[in-house]
Amino acid sequence: MVMPDEKIAIGELEKNNGALTQSELVRNTGLSKVKVHRIVKRLESLGIVKKYPYGVTNKIKLEKILDDE
Numbered sequence: 001m002v003m004p005d006e007k008i009a010i011g012e013l014e015k016n017n018g019a020l021t022q023s024e025l026v027r028n029t030g031l032s033k034v035k036v037h038r039i040v041k042r043l044e045s046l047g048i049v050k051k052y053p054y055g056v057t058n059k060i061k062l063e064k065i066l067d068d069e
Helices: 004-015 022-029 033-045
Strands: 019-021 049-054 057-062
Touching (some): 004 019, 004 033, 022 057, 033 049
Antiparallel strands (some): 049 057
């Protein structure tokens, strides 16, 4: 079960060819840094995204597309 804020983050990744830096995700979604960190951590545990070190931030890549529930 994906939460509404998680759907926002996934949607933003889908609009940007499946990859953004974590700081771009914060900027584009309007969510706080802490909220985005928690969303990324949860989506990573579900296997939906993968996080890669990228300078002083992280690159977030969409690993699997979700069907609308």
